[in-house]
Amino acid sequence: MVVREWRGRAEPERADAYPKHFRESVVPGLRGLAGFVGAQLCCRQIDGKLEFLVLTRWRSLEAIRAFAGPSPERAVVEPGAVAALIDFDATVRHYEVIEDVASAAPAV
Secondary structure, eight states, rough: OOEEEEEEEEOOGGTTHHHHIIIIIHHHHHTSSTTTTEEEEEEEEETTEEEEEEEEEEEEEEHHHHHHSSSTTTTTOOOOHHHHHHOSSSSSEEEOOOOOOOOOOOOO
C-alpha cells in the first residue's frame, strides 16, 4: 500500500470551505477509482492559518498514476480546492506502508 501526502492552507474565516469541498467532491471522485483504499483529512493551526493535510491510501503506485497521470508527484488540485485555499503544495509525497496497525478489538 502507498500513502499519498498533500497539504493546503486556508484563512481561519474560511475553515469550512475546504472540508466541504473534500466531502462533496474529492471523496466521491476517489471512491470510484480502482486501487483507491481510503483517505484522511487532518487540520492544524499554524502561523495564524489553517493547514489541511490530506492522506490518501492506494493499493499501488500504478493506481496513483492512473489517478494523477504520468507525473504522480504533481498534485491534483481541483478548482474547488483552489477557491477554498490561499495556497497549496504543487507536489505530493508518497510513502510505502511498511506496517499498518489498527487498535485492538475490545475483549468481550
